[in-house]
Amino acid sequence: MPDGSLPPSPPAGAPARPLRDADALAAAGLLPAAGLPALRAVAARYAVSVTPAMAALIDPADPADPIAAQYLPHPAELEATAQEREDPIADAPHTPVKGVTHRYPDRALLKPLLACPVYCRFCFRREQVGPGGGVLDEAELEAALDWFAAHPGVREAILTGGDPLMLSPRRLRHIVARLSAMPHIEIIRLHTRVPVADPARVTAAMAEALDTETALFLLLHANHAREFTQDARAALRRLSRAGVALLGQSVLLRGVNDSPAAMEALLRAMLANRVKPYYLHQLDRAPGTARFEVPIAEGRALLEGLRGRVTGLAWPTYALDLPEGQGKAPIGPDFAERRDGGWQVRGPLGGDHFQPDAPPPA
């Protein structure tokens, strides 16, 4: 598809607009009418949106559909467990000005809005995100950008939210231009689900807004191979043509990508679209998300099974964001163990190897 043309419209019969409540989802045949009262209560508590692109992927006849599991409201969302927290990774105490989260010395988050194309049922910011919620007005956005300008130690601006690709190309172009003009900003990073969840938003104007001299990385959030539709592929191609580097991040989710086949297909679908897998996140314990959690031991075994069998390009860092805002820690499988005088290393193709320490310099 040449740059400038819009991606094809959703298939015939698909809804034309996002489905934003339980009744709309039931009317589209995606939710059974029987459970509606309970699901209306869920939707009143946590934002709901299923884009036409994602609705078209759901098989309503499959009760275990991995796309449905990510987006359709579920009665269990109102059952919080004792270990779940409203701000699981403690963003709030690290907010110097509205819209900025600063936790690591060399990088900080900029959250220009809290709207998303779809609302994931496992979102760790589910208490904050929603349509229309938390948009920075002009003055607040300038104040947030001024904060970046005033912090030369911060080399990387990470746009997240919400989903920054929900901004208009004009607004996005302004943010990218202001950050690019700061000599100390070496990297602009943008976390988004838009290229898969609402690929029609990735217009030529959007790609052009991201075309800048500063290194710009787009972190695509995708959790299942099926999300890479023809339209999603075209959107990603448009971004890569604009010089945007593509990285992938996923959440390990029960019933979505917790089988070896589903995880392998996801990582391979990313790579086939020039998206290098970056993080596989352990689920953050946000309220009402317990049904998605996969034990860490299982996540490690899942990755271990891929090592050696699947291209090394597919390997993500399996990470847990520590609850008190202490940062993301890698929790993936270990292949090396300290022994007397050296390291015992397991070979991914089978067989162990003892690597003795080098003799000290004479």
Ligand SMILES: *Cc1c(COP(=O)(O)O)cnc(C)c1O
């Ligand atoms: C996740 C996160 C980052 C980015 O961390 P990386 O490990 O560099 O991907 C930066 N700041 C905050 C506050 C974060 O939560």
